[in-house]
Amino acid sequence: MRWSSASRRATRVLRIAHLVALALCVSTCRGGDDAARAHAARLTLIVPVGVDASALILAPEDAITSRQVHAQELRIALHPGALGELSVQHAQLCPQRIELAGLDGTARRVALRELFELGDDRAQVGFGGALRVEVQPGCREATAGRVVWEQLAGAPLVAVREARNGFLFTAQMPSAVALLGAAPPWGIVPITPRTRGEVTLRATLRRTGKQDVARTLRAAAIARASGMPSVGLGTQLVLGGSGWRVTARPNGSHAEPQPLDVSSGEPVPAALLELDAKGRFELADADGRTLVVRAGSHGETPLDCGRRECHASAATHAAESPMTSILARGLDGALGADYDPRCALACHAVGEPGIGDGGFAHVASELDFALPARGAPDGWAALPRPLRRLGGVGCTACHGPGAIPEEGARNAILAGAVCATCHDAPPRYGHVAALATTAMARSDVDPATRSDPLCARCHTTSAFVGRGVPHADAPPIGVACAACHAPHGESGAHLLRVVLPPASLGARGRALAQSGSAICTACHAPIDGAGAPYASSALLLFAESSPRAANPHDSERGCLACHGSSGGRGASHDFAATRERCAACHDDADARFATARVASRELTTRAERLATALGVRVTRGHVSFTSALDARDEARRAVALVLEDRAAGVHGAANARALLDRAERAIVER
Amino acid sequence: MQRYHLLRSLSLALLALASACTASRPHDDAPCAELRTVRVCWDERCPDGVCVTPRARVRAVAAFACAGQPTTCVQRHPRRPDDGEWECLDVDGIVLCRGGEPAAGVVPGPPDEGWICRGEGERHCVDLAPDQPDDGTWRCHFEGAREGARVCERSTTAEIGDRCVDGAQRCPAGMRCAARVCVPSAAPQPSCWVDGDCGAGKRCLRGTCAERAR
Numbered sequence: 001m002r003w004s005s006a007s008r009r010a011t012r013v014l015r016i017a018h019l020v021a022l023a024l025c026v027s028t029c030r031g032g033d034d035a036a037r038a039h040a041a042r043l044t045l046i047v048p049v050g051v052d053a054s055a056l057i058l059a060p061e062d063a064i065t066s067r068q069v070h071a072q073e074l075r076i077a078l079h080p081g082a083l084g085e086l087s088v089q090h091a092q093l094c095p096q097r098i099e100l101a102g103l104d105g106t107a108r109r110v111a112l113r114e115l116f117e118l119g120d121d122r123a124q125v126g127f128g129g130a131l132r133v134e135v136q137p138g139c140r141e142a143t144a145g146r147v148v149w150e151q152l153a154g155a156p157l158v159a160v161r162e163a164r165n166g167f168l169f170t171a172q173m174p175s176a177v178a179l180l181g182a183a184p185p186w187g188i189v190p191i192t193p194r195t196r197g198e199v200t201l202r203a204t205l206r207r208t209g210k211q212d213v214a215r216t217l218r219a220a221a222i223a224r225a226s227g228m229p230s231v232g233l234g235t236q237l238v239l240g241g242s243g244w245r246v247t248a249r250p251n252g253s254h255a256e257p258q259p260l261d262v263s264s265g266e267p268v269p270a271a272l273l274e275l276d277a278k279g280r281f282e283l284a285d286a287d288g289r290t291l292v293v294r295a296g297s298h299g300e301t302p303l304d305c306g307r308r309e310c311h312a313s314a315a316t317h318a319a320e321s322p323m324t325s326i327l328a329r330g331l332d333g334a335l336g337a338d339y340d341p342r343c344a345l346a347c348h349a350v351g352e353p354g355i356g357d358g359g360f361a362h363v364a365s366e367l368d369f370a371l372p373a374r375g376a377p378d379g380w381a382a383l384p385r386p387l388r389r390l391g392g393v394g395c396t397a398c399h400g401p402g403a404i405p406e407e408g409a410r411n412a413i414l415a416g417a418v419c420a421t422c423h424d425a426p427p428r429y430g431h432v433a434a435l436a437t438t439a440m441a442r443s444d445v446d447p448a449t450r451s452d453p454l455c456a457r458c459h460t461t462s463a464f465v466g467r468g469v470p471h472a473d474a475p476p477i478g479v480a481c482a483a484c485h486a487p488h489g490e491s492g493a494h495l496l497r498v499v500l501p502p503a504s505l506g507a508r509g510r511a512l513a514q515s516g517s518a519i520c521t522a523c524h525a526p527i528d529g530a531g532a533p534y535a536s537s538a539l540l541l542f543a544e545s546s547p548r549a550a551n552p553h554d555s556e557r558g559c560l561a562c563h564g565s566s567g568g569r570g571a572s573h574d575f576a577a578t579r580e581r582c583a584a585c586h587d588d589a590d591a592r593f594a595t596a597r598v599a600s601r602e603l604t605t606r607a608e609r610l611a612t613a614l615g616v617r618v619t620r621g622h623v624s625f626t627s628a629l630d631a632r633d634e635a636r637r638a639v640a641l642v643l644e645d646r647a648a649g650v651h652g653a654a655n656a657r658a659l660l661d662r663a664e665r666a667i668v669e670r
Numbered sequence: 671m672q673r674y675h676l677l678r679s680l681s682l683a684l685l686a687l688a689s690a691c692t693a694s695r696p697h698d699d700a701p702c703a704e705l706r707t708v709r710v711c712w713d714e715r716c717p718d719g720v721c722v723t724p725r726a727r728v729r730a731v732a733a734f735a736c737a738g739q740p741t742t743c744v745q746r747h748p749r750r751p752d753d754g755e756w757e758c759l760d761v762d763g764i765v766l767c768r769g770g771e772p773a774a775g776v777v778p779g780p781p782d783e784g785w786i787c788r789g790e791g792e793r794h795c796v797d798l799a800p801d802q803p804d805d806g807t808w809r810c811h812f813e814g815a816r817e818g819a820r821v822c823e824r825s826t827t828a829e830i831g832d833r834c835v836d837g838a839q840r841c842p843a844g845m846r847c848a849a850r851v852c853v854p855s856a857a858p859q860p861s862c863w864v865d866g867d868c869g870a871g872k873r874c875l876r877g878t879c880a881e882r883a884r
Contacts, residue, residue, distance in 0.1 A: 299747070299817060300814070300816075300817045301817070302755060302816050302817065303755060303773035303774045303775060303776060304771060304773070304774070305774040305775075306771070306772060306773075306774040307771065311774070314774075315772075315774035315775070318774060318775045319772070319774075319775075319777075324775050324776070324777060325777050328777040363747065366746050366747065367732070367733065367747060368733065380777065380779055381779045381780050383779065384732070384747070385747075385749070385750060385752070385753055385779065388753055388777065388778070388779045389753060389773055389776050391776075391777070392775065392776070392777060393775075394775035395774050395775040
């Protein structure tokens with residue numbers, strides 16, 4: 001039997017249809033776009049962070065059909081069949097020549113190298129330590145020139161030497177005495193950006209006929225330390241005191257205290273201890289005083305602090321805190337085009353860059369992840385999960401990654417030294433330095449102020465924030481940042497704690513509740529039912545009996561109108577009402593300043609005379625009554641209010657005079 | 671006979687055309703999961719209830735550092751379902767995690783792709799295609815259930831997503847060999863960590879409560 005030619009053709013057509021259908025099936029499953037693009041060669045050029053990929057110069061241009069920039073990548077499509085070499089040039093990068101033959105139908109990625117590198121920032125070179133920086137040329141073209149060094153920031157380095165046309169730079173870091181003084185405090189010595197001896201260096205490669213290329217490097221004598229006994233793995237701690245030894249250590253540790261500074265002849269009573277393993281270190285000094293320090297990795301620390309049975313409230317509030325979200329906002333572009341996440345990392349993420357502490361910079365290097373030079377939409381979402389957990393000022397940034405400290409050491413979290421790891425960097429961040437000049441910073445030096453609950457309430461940070469009198473072993477920390485600011489973000493502006501002004505301030509106090517001055521009134525207005533009225537400035541200033549118009553210093557901003565209105569970047573944290581601050585409102589500030597002083601002195605003198613008659617004494621800076629309260633209470637109270645305010649002439653001269661008039665009448669009537 | 675050939679070719683062509691669109695394709699709402707090299711869907715329309723197709727897109731693998739002989743590879747930062755707090759373990763080639771409470775002081779980002787999660791409050795999640803150092807057969811475990819590293823060693827036992835040959839290299843219990851890959855017999859419904867989470871007569875098999883084998 002033979003097929004007719006017509007039916008053969010029909011069968012052939014159907015078989016072709018069958019094959020076409022199969023091909024359709026396969027392409028549906030596998031995605032059929034590849035075939036269409038089979039011959040277009042694609043080349044992706046990857047530039048280092050900080051280099052603008054769109055500025056790459058490619059030649060020959062006619063080999064390229066399209067180019068697109070995606071973050072640190074330049075994606076180009078090449079003409080099918082393009083031959084020869086593609087030359088890639090950029091002033092900051094090593095030139096590259098890419099063979100085009102054989103690229104057809106492929107997608108190739110080429111990482112371009114920096115012209116030269118200086119290596120990672122150096123976090124702990126050592127006090128008086130030798131800083132040695134070798135310039136690493138990325139290619140032969142980088143070796144031709146000369147490297148010129150400049151110090152951009154930090155105390156001047158000593159013994160600076162350059163060799164091999166500047167490709168080798170050596171210098172000596174500042175000494176321990178220069179940075180910490182001759183007698184650091186006992187125990188873990190807090191180290192701040194100001195006291196770590198950080199320097200910023202710029203190396204510029206100069207080549208004949210070529211554009212200069214510069215790189216910067218930061219180096220510090222020592223890592224920052226908050227004084228908390230919970231510390232990042234690999235951190236070197238400065239231990240104030242003599243004769244330190246390790247009495248117990250975690251497995252794998254060989255840590256031994258080392259001399260703090262071998263460069264100078266000046267002995268400093270302190271030692272250096274590198275925490276070389278995760279776990280608990282027990283230390284003792286020559287007098288047998290002991291210290292427990294725990295070392296840990298930030299990245300491995302569980303962040304389940306917010307469990308219902310633990311710190312749920314703190315965790316809830318922290319989620320809204322601007323400190324928590326600072327890096328997220330920066331990476332998403334919400335902090336402006338000038339925000340460079342790479343520069344902000346030391347304070348806008350967890351951990352110390354340059355140390356293997358499991359912090360952000362360390363984990364980023366483990367993941368080979370480079371932060372972008374500026375924010376962009378979805379920048380935060382693009383971070384790998386391990387980095388998102390370390391981005392922002394998270395729990396371990398302040399509390400440390402080690403573990404919960406011993407009971408006697410828990411007061412350390414309230415110390416200004418914790419905030420100082422970032423906020424002590426004048427002139428950019430002068431908060432801690434300014435606060436250190438105030439009487440508040442020394443408010444608990446007298447041990448009695450730390451043990452008596454009535455005194456501790458305003459003289460210690462611990463009692464002020466409701467944690468009771470400090471532990472007997474806790475060193476004085478004064479009224480620290482944490483007294484007024486709630487870092488977990490319980491409130492709004494400036495993270496100030498929400499405080500309801502005392503009832504003694506009446507309606508005016510309630511009106512102040514929303515202002516930044518409310519926090520001051522917690523201690524600078526008499527407490528109801530506390531006997532003698534300690535600290536009365538707010539009462540004289542905001543007294544209900546005095547119409548506001550009669551006291552021009554009673555402004556909407558309250559205390560901060562004069563005690564913190566100027567000096568940005570934290571300088572106003574000295575809270576001093578200086579002549580300069582008066583001059584913001586008064587053209588004749590000098591005269592008014594002098595007049596107010598005289599008025600205050602006159603009021604104090606008059607009050608002291610009345611105090612003797614009424615049995616009111618001033619001891620250790622505060623009033624006390626010599627006998628039980630009696631019918632003269634109001635008179636005594638009036639005198640005490642004026643005595644408690646050494647600036648009564650400014651805060652409320654008319655109110656103070658009225659109070660003293662009342663006290664005098666009471667004496668006469670008696 | 672001519673008519674027979676004509677009809678046969680016609681029916682084949684029609685079948686191929688039809689299969690291009692529908693055959694072996696699960697319903698759009700069928701549960702699916704990505705394994706290492708394949709995508710698996712569980713649906714009655716699939717042969718033996720399981721459709722296996724090549725995986726469209728493979729996730730980038732977080733880095734492993736390998737050393738030693740026999741080779742041990744360490745993944746310092748293994749995946750988790752999202753930015754929350756998780757406790758995870760490797761079972762038969764899958765990663766099972768429980769927890770998920772928000773991490774304190776962390777601005778959460780998008781969840782990791784590829785996890786199957788269930789539950790509210792404490793959640794259970796499984797990743798059927800956990801990262802591996804290479805395409806070989808590996809057995810992995812977490813060093814410390816929380817933020818610890820994941821350590822992998824070469825293995826000869828087929829696990830989920832590994833190649834298998836029926837009768838020669840068998841798949842673990844609760845899995846079947848489909849398209850020469852070990853795939854779960856049923857869609858995972860992560861809801862347990864230990865047998866005690868499943869109630870009487872059941873056991874926790876890779877995060878899913880299953881009837882005990884008799």
